[in-house]
Amino acid sequence: MKNRKKLYGNSGALSSLLVVGIAALFALGSMGCEDPLDVENPNDLLEQDLQNPTAAAAIASGALRTTSVGVGYCLAPLITATDEVTWIGSRDAWRELDFGNVAFAGNEFTDNAMKFLHEGRWTSDNAVTILSGFKEKGELEDDNILARAHLLAGLTRVYIADWFDDWTFSDKTEPAPNLGKANMRQVYEDAIAHLTAAFNTATDDGLKADIISLRARAKHAMAIWDLLNPAGSTPANGFVDAGADDAQQALALMGSNDYRFQLTFGSGQGDNDFSWQVNGRRELTIGAIPVDPISGSEDPRAAAAVAEFKDSGSRGSTDWAPITVTSAAEMHLIIAESLYAQGDTDAARNHLNVMRTAAGLPEITTEDVGDMIVYERHANLFIQGRRLNDMYRFGIQDPMWQTTSDAYTQPGVLLPITDAELQSNPLIDPNR
Numbered sequence: 001m002k003n004r005k006k007l008y009g010n011s012g013a014l015s016s017l018l019v020v021g022i023a024a025l026f027a028l029g030s031m032g033c034e035d036p037l038d039v040e041n042p043n044d045l046l047e048q049d050l051q052n053p054t055a056a057a058a059i060a061s062g063a064l065r066t067t068s069v070g071v072g073y074c075l076a077p078l079i080t081a082t083d084e085v086t087w088i089g090s091r092d093a094w095r096e097l098d099f100g101n102v103a104f105a106g107n108e109f110t111d112n113a114m115k116f117l118h119e120g121r122w123t124s125d126n127a128v129t130i131l132s133g134f135k136e137k138g139e140l141e142d143d144n145i146l147a148r149a150h151l152l153a154g155l156t157r158v159y160i161a162d163w164f165d166d167w168t169f170s171d172k173t174e175p176a177p178n179l180g181k182a183n184m185r186q187v188y189e190d191a192i193a194h195l196t197a198a199f200n201t202a203t204d205d206g207l208k209a210d211i212i213s214l215r216a217r218a219k220h221a222m223a224i225w226d227l228l229n230p231a232g233s234t235p236a237n238g239f240v241d242a243g244a245d246d247a248q249q250a251l252a253l254m255g256s257n258d259y260r261f262q263l264t265f266g267s268g269q270g271d272n273d274f275s276w277q278v279n280g281r282r283e284l285t286i287g288a289i290p291v292d293p294i295s296g297s298e299d300p301r302a303a304a305a306v307a308e309f310k311d312s313g314s315r316g317s318t319d320w321a322p323i324t325v326t327s328a329a330e331m332h333l334i335i336a337e338s339l340y341a342q343g344d345t346d347a348a349r350n351h352l353n354v355m356r357t358a359a360g361l362p363e364i365t366t367e368d369v370g371d372m373i374v375y376e377r378h379a380n381l382f383i384q385g386r387r388l389n390d391m392y393r394f395g396i397q398d399p400m401w402q403t404t405s406d407a408y409t410q411p412g413v414l415l416p417i418t419d420a421e422l423q424s425n426p427l428i429d430p431n432r
Contacts, residue, residue, distance in 0.1 A: 070120030072272035089283030100405030150198035157191035188222035209253035216246035228412035238393035244338035271319035279318035
């Protein structure tokens with residue numbers, strides 16, 4: 001049997017990139033063998049095969065797949081800790097998350113989530129490195145491929161900073177120390193740098209809309225991080241003024257209030273574990289659809305999100321519900337919140353009413369605009385992974401949270417570095 005090196009923080013990343021990316025370019029044969037762990041396969045692809053410029057699109061595709069799968073695995077435990085999803089199955093680890101015990105490093109589902117998001121982060125960064133090398137040599141045929149790689153590297157960092165209290169940026173077999181909870185803002189800064197490089201490289205307007213909308217979201221989320229850290233802080237005012245300029249630019253590029261940037265799944269594209277946990281295994285169920293405070297009816301935006309999520313079976317698998325990364329609705333929300341934070345209540349109300357009119361809902365007139373921003377974020381961003389930090393900053397508690405739980409006692413607490421990384425990485429500070 002060949003020796004295997006321990007991988008830190010990105011188990012299987014290189015193999016996934018090879019299988020998903022290069023397979024799109026090369027038809028690999030299969031060979032029978034007596035010991036499947038001791039094989040000399042003449043069709044094996046080595047890391048140097050990724051240095052072929054004709055592999056550029058496949059490299060970016062491999063990064064997209066691993067990133068998408070990683071986000072799906074993280075979304076399940078994160079949303080279970082909110083009031084949007086409830087545990088109904090048999091696995092105690094889901095129950096603990098539902099009860100608000102977010103920070104337990106030994107939770108098997110959080111542990112699994114971290115492994116897959118590590119893989120997505122590594123493959124997207126590796127794609128940026130390889131594709132940047134092609135561009136420097138004049139061998140990259142389409143700059144949009146490199147822009148997509150930078151977009152994915154930024155995307156993984158936004159989700160890491162949104163959902164985790166600490167992180168390590170290891171490189172295959174080489175471990176790296178943890179950043180430390182106080183330094184996680186840096187992950188947003190790095191995300192914004194990647195997204196800026198992506199925007200400056202891209203030539204396709206649709207791609208530019210995805211990039212600049214995610215940069216708006218990153219800036220907005222970083223301002224929320226500032227409010228909530230260190231965990232246990234109680235912001236006097238949960239509203240932030242950040243990301244509006246990028247959001248306005250994104251809306252101009254999107255051209256429609258229906259625009260959504262989504263991660264999609266399917267045969268060859270990977271599975272969404274959150275989708276499977278709800279639609280397939282049924283460990284989890286989506287909670288009550290928000291009720292619009294003006295009409296008194298279930299909100300049609302949230303209802304549509306649930307219908308799309310549960311209709312993933314029509315695409316051939318219960319594992320394939322898409323994940324919305326950004327949308328025109330979120331851009332209006334970012335702009336409205338920034339205006340409200342600046343004291344321009346009327347302009348903030350107008351942005352909220354753009355979305356409400358499009359959904360056939362009555363306009364906001366005398367209702368408190370701050371309260372409606374909180375509601376509109378819940379309705380428009382339902383099951384997209386924003387809810388926990390919004391609950392923290394606006395003082396909302398899930399009735400399922402136990403009074404002794406992390407989420408209840410330490411508003412702002414997020415997912416930890418988990419056991420698999422703690423046990424394999426000798427550089428993590430034990431006093432983190």
